[in-house]
Structure formats: structure tokens, C-alpha cells
Amino acid sequence: MNYVALRMLYGDRAKYLMLLCGLTFAVMLIVQQGSIFWGLMIWSQSSISNLNVPIWVTDPGIAQVDEVKPIADTTVDRVRSISGVEWAVPLYKGLLRARLANGEYHQITLTGLDSATLIGQPAEVLAGRFEDLRQPDAVALDQWAVERMGGPKVMAVGTVFELNDKLARVVAIAKTQKTFTNIPVVYTTYERALRYVPRERRTLSYVLAKAKDDAPVEEVIQRIRDHTGLGAFTADAFGWKTIGWVLKNTGIGINFGTTILLGFVVGMAIAGQTFYLFTVENLRQFGALKAMGASTSTLARMILLQAFTVGITGYGVGIGLATIFGLLTAQEGQLPFVETWPLLLLVFVALLMICTLSALISIIKLARLEPAIVFR
Amino acid sequence: MTTRVGPSHSQDGSGAREASPIAVQVRGLVKSFGSGDTTVTVLKGIDLDVYFGELLLLVGESGGGKTTLLSAIAGILDIDAGDLDVLGASLTKMSPGTRTRFRGQTMGFIYQQFNLLPALTAAENVAIPLLIQGTGKKEAISRGRLMLERVGLGDRTEFLPRNLSGGQQQRVAIARALVNEPQLLVCDEPTAALDGPNGQKIMELIRDVGRAPDRCVIVVTHDSRVFQFGDRMAELTDGRIVGIHPIQREATA
Numbered sequence: 001m002n003y004v005a006l007r008m009l010y011g012d013r014a015k016y017l018m019l020l021c022g023l024t025f026a027v028m029l030i031v032q033q034g035s036i037f038w039g040l041m042i043w044s045q046s047s048i049s050n051l052n053v054p055i056w057v058t059d060p061g062i063a064q065v066d067e068v069k070p071i072a073d074t075t076v077d078r079v080r081s082i083s084g085v086e087w088a089v090p091l092y093k094g095l096l097r098a099r100l101a102n103g104e105y106h107q108i109t110l111t112g113l114d115s116a117t118l119i120g121q122p123a124e125v126l127a128g129r130f131e132d133l134r135q136p137d138a139v140a141l142d143q144w145a146v147e148r149m150g151g152p153k154v155m156a157v158g159t160v161f162e163l164n165d166k167l168a169r170v171v172a173i174a175k176t177q178k179t180f181t182n183i184p185v186v187y188t189t190y191e192r193a194l195r196y197v198p199r200e201r202r203t204l205s206y207v208l209a210k211a212k213d214d215a216p217v218e219e220v221i222q223r224i225r226d227h228t229g230l231g232a233f234t235a236d237a238f239g240w241k242t243i244g245w246v247l248k249n250t251g252i253g254i255n256f257g258t259t260i261l262l263g264f265v266v267g268m269a270i271a272g273q274t275f276y277l278f279t280v281e282n283l284r285q286f287g288a289l290k291a292m293g294a295s296t297s298t299l300a301r302m303i304l305l306q307a308f309t310v311g312i313t314g315y316g317v318g319i320g321l322a323t324i325f326g327l328l329t330a331q332e333g334q335l336p337f338v339e340t341w342p343l344l345l346l347v348f349v350a351l352l353m354i355c356t357l358s359a360l361i362s363i364i365k366l367a368r369l370e371p372a373i374v375f376r
Numbered sequence: 377m378t379t380r381v382g383p384s385h386s387q388d389g390s391g392a393r394e395a396s397p398i399a400v401q402v403r404g405l406v407k408s409f410g411s412g413d414t415t416v417t418v419l420k421g422i423d424l425d426v427y428f429g430e431l432l433l434l435v436g437e438s439g440g441g442k443t444t445l446l447s448a449i450a451g452i453l454d455i456d457a458g459d460l461d462v463l464g465a466s467l468t469k470m471s472p473g474t475r476t477r478f479r480g481q482t483m484g485f486i487y488q489q490f491n492l493l494p495a496l497t498a499a500e501n502v503a504i505p506l507l508i509q510g511t512g513k514k515e516a517i518s519r520g521r522l523m524l525e526r527v528g529l530g531d532r533t534e535f536l537p538r539n540l541s542g543g544q545q546q547r548v549a550i551a552r553a554l555v556n557e558p559q560l561l562v563c564d565e566p567t568a569a570l571d572g573p574n575g576q577k578i579m580e581l582i583r584d585v586g587r588a589p590d591r592c593v594i595v596v597t598h599d600s601r602v603f604q605f606g607d608r609m610a611e612l613t614d615g616r617i618v619g620i621h622p623i624q625r626e627a628t629a
Contacts, residue, residue, distance in 0.1 A: 001507055001508065003507070004493065004496065004500070004504060007495045007496050008493060008495050008496075010495065011493075011495020011496070012494075012495065284489065284491055285491060285493050287491075288487065288491035289504065290452070291450065291479065291485050292479070292480060292505050292508055292552075293476055293477060293479045293480015293481065293505065293508045293509065294476070294480070294508045295476050298508065370452065370453065371452035372447040372452045372453040374485070374487050374491055
């Protein structure tokens with residue numbers, strides 16, 4: 001009877017397309033919104049992932065990477081002295097204003113890297129040489145800084161601008177992942193960063209470290225915490241802490257959650273209603289099948305097959321459309337879009353729920369159907 | 377199978393037929409609809425025997441209970457009281473699941489509105505009872521085509537119902553009802569949706585291909601033009617059988 005079920009499904013083309021559109025829309029909306037949400041979460045911890053170091057030592061009360069709480073300058077040496085630490089370097093991170101030659105002001109995130117090693121530098125350089133940061137007044141920008149501060153005609157290698165009335169000369173442009181706030185990032189050496197910013201009692205933002213190859217990272221982190229009384233995290237753990245903070249302190253989770261729920265409800269409503277209509281309009285035919293010896297379980301299997309067939313087709317089309325959207329927007333870099341397999345699995349489970357519930361409404365109707373309806 | 381024999385009566389108007397075993401035995405059948413003050417008793421103690429090899433017409437006024445009786449005999453409607461022995465089995469003692477399987481294996485249905493699946497071709501529609509019984513798709517459709525040839529639609533096997541006339545659709549329905557060689561053929565107003573000549577042809581077909589020594593046919597109708605095709609006629613009025621008459625026909629040359 002599977003054959004009959006599928007022929008019935010495809011035969012009523014209008015309803016089939018309506019069902020397909022409803023489920024495709026639901027899948028596309030959930031995948032698109034879910035992927036953008038996850039992309040935003042990835043962006044929220046870009047300040048960590050862009051530096052690509054394994055251990056972050058922070059103020060013990062730190063909530064997230066962009067909420068810098070300076071720590072004592074001596075911390076770098078203290079961390080270096082801890083057993084199992086291979087290296088430890090200072091990192092400055094703070095907000096400052098840049099004044100361009102055309103008179104425009106832009107808020108920037110100043111990132112000061114260890115001058116000897118430049119640990120934390122972006123992996124990919126688009127123009128210039130990152131090593132030239134060691135030259136006088138040298139700074140490097142990420143590509144988003146170029147975009148935000150006027151484009152490549154205004155900001156390029158060799159461009160000069162001011163940071164807190166002090167000269168800054170662009171020597172390199174690096175490729176990085178966009179940050180949640182999309183504030184331009186300006187890289188320089190740690191010492192020069194301290195010259196750019198107003199003097200504070202504590203200037204060290206973070207200590208970046210790495211455990212020796214033979215030392216378990218978690219043990220080393222615990223040792224850092226025990227010896228310094230500071231916070232210490234793997235890059236992953238600090239990233240998740242930051243994501244947790246964003247979810248808790250902004251409405252972004254509720255906002256996206258509502259849209260995703262809406263996709264689920266709309267998909268459910270369209271699929272449920274259309275399936276119900278499909279069943280009601282074919283009630284006499286189903287009654288005839290029942291009269292001819294088709295059991296309720298046979299009819300239920302037919303309905304479920306119809307629901308899952310159109311559901312899986314809608315799943316494929318919906319994911320395809322969402323992915324095309326993602327590829328187009330990701331190319332432009334305007335929207336974060338990270339499609340992950342757990343999301344796709346979650347959407348698949350949600351879709352199975354939509355199909356099962358939609359089919360269930362029809363199955364209940366058919367279970368109560370007296371085959372004698374065909375004689376009325 | 378019940379072995380009581382039926383009355384002698386003429387099948388074709390030319391003489392006495394041999395006595396046949398009982399295919400359907402109805403005793404004290406009661407069926408009501410609604411509840412409380414709105415209860416309507418549609419069947420008020422029906423007794424009826426239908427014999428193998430005969431075509432029984434159920435006739436009577438509208439609302440007299442013809443279709444309800446047919447539904448009960450076909451096992452698609454629960455009854456309130458009485459006994460129903462169909463093809464040697466007690467329908468009243470069967471579980472709903474057993475009754476459904478029993479229907480699929482032993483009965484064929486012809487409806488007033490044909491009830492063909494619009495998305496399926498004629499051959500596929502005819503194959504449905506076989507598919508329900510678990511026959512493979514290829515074999516079922518192949519047998520469906522053969523049955524369509526028997527009802528004169530061999531050149532319409534791949535047509536969708538919407539591309540067939542009313543008479544042709546009813547022929548497809550007849551082929552569907554007969555494809556699994558049922559012992560009991562139940563027909564509800566098979567000519568009601570057809571014009572006079574088409575109705576006659578359909579009844580001829582039901583009589584020719586539907587009736588067999590090991591099969592009985594029950595037809596609900598109010599169309600007096602088709603009375604000539606029956607062997608006996610049971611008349612229902614107000615939920616009771618008020619008369620069962622053999623149908624006399626002139627001998628054909």
C-alpha cells in the first residue's frame with residue numbers, strides 16, 4: 001500500500017506543493033535563524049579564536065573576553081614560573097579612538113602583542129608583513145577595520161593616523177573572523193600599546209600561555225589558578241564562558257529562540273492543517289479502503305509514509321535554500337552563518353515531530369472513521 | 377458454511393433452479409442511531425437469508441433501512457442486537473481486526489459514487505484489494521488489467537478516473553470489487569449516478585460477471601428499471617422486511 005499512499009500524495013498536486021512549501025519554509029527558517037544565531041555566538045568569542053592561543057590567564061572575576069579587568073603586570077613572570085608552562089606572554093586589549101587624516105574618528109580595539117614573539121598574531125596576512133610591527137609607530141589592522149574606517153582607499157599599508165594624538169602607521173592588514181561588536185581591531189606590540197593608551201596602574205589585560213607538550217592542559221590551568229589566584233581557561237572554555245555571558249545578558253537567545261519556535265509552529269500549523277484537509281477530502285476514499293479490508297494500522301502507515309516523504313523532501317529543499325542563503329551572505333561577510341551538523345540533526349528531529357504530530361491528527365480521524373461512510 | 381438450502385425459484389424465468397446453500401443469514405437484527413430521546417431505530421428485527429448463486433435486490437422507500445442493512449451484512453457497521461452469519465462465519469463474534477481481514481478476503485464492494493482513487497489509473501484502482509491483501513504491486517496491477525478486460529475496459533487500463541465516463545468508472549469499480557474473487561458482492565445503488573442505458577449495462581455486467589454458483593450478490597436499489605436483473609427482491613419499510621419475492625421474468629429465446 002506504500003505505492004498507493006505515494007500516488008495519493010503526489011496525485012493531489014496542490015496540497016502536496018502546499019505541504020512541501022510549509023515544511024520547506026519551516027526547515028529553512030529554523031536552519032537559517034539557527035545558523036545565524038550560532039554564527040553570532042562564534043563572533044562573540046572571535047577575540048579569543050582570532051588569537052589562537054591555548055591558555056588564557058585572566059582576572060578571577062572575568063565574565064567575558066571583551067570585559068577586560070586588568071591584572072598585575074608581574075603576572076606574566078609568575079605564570080612563566082609555574083611547572084608545566086612552556087611559555088607565557090602579555091596581551092593588552094582595550095578601547096581607544098583613532099583619528100584619521102581626513103578628520104574622522106573611529107572607535108577601535110587596540111590589541112598589544114608580545115613584541116618578541118608576536119604570539120597571538122592572525123594566521124593570515126592580506127597585505128604587508130606582520131613582523132614589521134616591530135618598526136617604530138607600526139600598527140596592523142584587520143580587514144574589518146579597513147572596511148569600517150573608509151575602505152582600502154582610505155586605509156592601506158602605509159596609511160598614517162593617530163591614536164590618542166600619537167602616530168600610528170599601518171604596516172600590515174590581516175584576515176580575521178569578524179567580532180560580535182564589529183569594532184575595528186588595531187594590532188601593535190604590547191609596549192607600544194601602553195604608550196598609546198592613557199597610563200593606568202594596571203595595564204596587563206591577559207596573559208596568554210601554553211602548556212608543555214607532556215603536561216596535561218587542565219592540570220596546568222589548575223596550577224595557574226592555585227599559584228596566582230587568577231582565572232585561567234583553555235581558549236575553548238573562555239569562548240563558551242563568553243557565549244554564556246552573551247546569552248544571559250542580551251536578548252539574543254530569546255529573540256532567535258522565538259523566531260525558531262515560530263518556524264516550528266508555522267510549519268506545524270501548515271502541515272497539520274493541510275494534512276487534515278487532505279484526509280478529510282479523501283475520507284470516502286479512505287473509508288472505501290477500510291471497507292475493502294485495509295486496517296487502521298495500514299492506513300496509519302500510509303499517512304505516516306506520506307508525511308515523512310513530504311517532510312524529508314522539505315528538509316532537503318529547506319536546507320538547500322538555507323545553505324545557498326548562507327553561502328551568499330557569508331561570501332559578503334555581512335551575516336554570520338555557521339551551519340553545524342548538530343543544528344541539522346536538531347532540525348531533523350523537529351521535522352519528524354512536525355510530521356508525526358500532523359499525521360497523528362489525520363490518523364485519529366481515520367481510526368474513528370466508520371467504513372460505512374462509503375454507503376452514505 | 378450454513379448448509380440449509382434456499383427456496384426453489386426461477387433464476388432466469390425459465391424454470392426451477394436447484395436449491396443452494398445459505399450464504400448470508402440474518403436473525404433478529406436491530407440497529408439504532410443516536411442516543412437518549414433522539415434515538416432512531418433503523419432496523420427493527422430483520423430476518424433474512426441470502427443464497428449462493430443468487431442476486432438479491434434490497435428495495436424500499438428512502439430511510440427504510442436498506443443501506444444500513446447492507447452495511448451490517450458487509451461488516452462495516454456494528455449492530456445492536458441479533459445474529460449475522462456471513463459465508464459461514466459469525467460477524468457479531470469477530471473482533472474488528474478479524475472482521476476487516478474477513479471483508480478483504482471474502483467481499484467485494486460497489487458504491488453509488490464509485491469511490492475510485494483519483495490519482496490512480498484504472499488498473500491501479502482495480503489492484504487495490506489485492507495490494508491490501510499483500511499481493512506484489514506488479515502482479516496486482518497485472519491482474520487488475522485482466523479484470524478490466526473482463527468488464528470491457530481493456531483499452532482504458534492506464535486512464536485516470538477523471539478521464540473516464542460515469543459508466544466506465546462504475547465498470548472499473550466492478551472490476552475492483554471482483555478482482556479478489558469475493559464470495560459476497562455488496563452493491564449500494566450501483567446505477568444511481570448513471571443514466572438509464574448505462575445503468576442497464578452496469579446491471580447486466582454485475583449479473584454476468586458478478587454472479588456465480590459460489591458467490592451471492594446483494595444490491596440495494598430504488599431504481600425499478602433494474603429489478604429485472606435480480607433473482608429475488610426483499611422489500612424494507614420502516615426498518616422491517618415486509619416482503620421477499622422471487623422475480624419472474626419471461627424466458628429469453
